[in-house]
Amino acid sequence: MTRVLLADDHEMVRAGFRIILGSQPDLKVVGEAATGAEALARAAELEPDVICMDVQMPDMDGLEATRRIVADKSNTSAVLILTTFDRDDYLFEALRAGASGFLLKNSTPEQLIDAVRVVAAGDALLSPAVTRRVIERFGAQPDADAAEAPASLASLTDRESEVLQLVAQGMSNAEIATSLYVGEATVKSHVSKVLQKLGLRDRIQAVVWAYENRVAVPRA
Known part of the structure; x- marks a missing residue:
């Protein structure tokens, strides 16, 4: 069972992701966070396998939260960045922060499910398009x-x-x-x-x- 933490400041977005991921027998949403600071606290508390992380959130953005989570050697969670912004500055900052994947929110449910499984398996979600950039x-x-x-x-x-x-x-x-x-x-x-x-x-x-x-x- 892959345990997932959802970090997004929009409740409806979290609800949608929860439904999509919860439909799979091998995936389980174990917690949610509405800010970067909450994501840090919940990651330490729940120790999820994968954190689906939004970029723009109150208190602390998802990139800084990712940076701190990856820097914590006691935390083995993989971070999957999910954003509506197809921007190179977000992409490269996410990669440098240590994210294990980068996915746009307009991706299909199947792509989200596959992305979570890929990063949970210890691999990195690096699409040909991202590699080219x-x-x-x-x-x-x-x-x-x-x-x-x-x-x-x-x-x-x-x-x-x-x-x-x-x-x-x-x-x-x-x-x-x-x-x-x-x-x-x-x-x-x-x-x-x-x-x-x-x-x-x-x-x-x-x-x-x-x-x-x-x-x-x-x-x-």
Whole structure:
């Protein structure tokens, strides 16, 4: 059973999400919050598997709440950002804050259900469209602005570095497996080791990290 916390300042929105998620036998809404501050308190109290987090809320916005939740090492909740605003500044701030997914509120009920399941499984909801925007944003930065490669990069094996490059290009584990002529289980193992060595939470952070540190090369 995946336990979900809903954080949104509109009661009708929370009610809709509660109905959609409650219709699934493997999903259970265990609490709600109307402000960012309440989301922090409820996350600590309930320890949900997934927090569906709005961006614009009173007291504290969802991005700051996400940042604090992810920074709390005792909290293992994954955060799925849900917003009506398809804006790059929200997207990149959400990724930097440590969100495990970003979904627009005009998505279908099926997409919401799938998103919750994906982040609950420890994966990241990184759609091709979002990946392209990350690549365009960070890939467009001039090389002159690049900082020296971080020391942690040296801890990766050649194969792990290769996998990081492919993850940063938005490739799925299946696509990486095909590209490298290995099994998906092997790719998953490499991805896990990359995240562990670089101190990253999930592949979304890996994408942002790779571009911010200029170790990824966009595909043509």
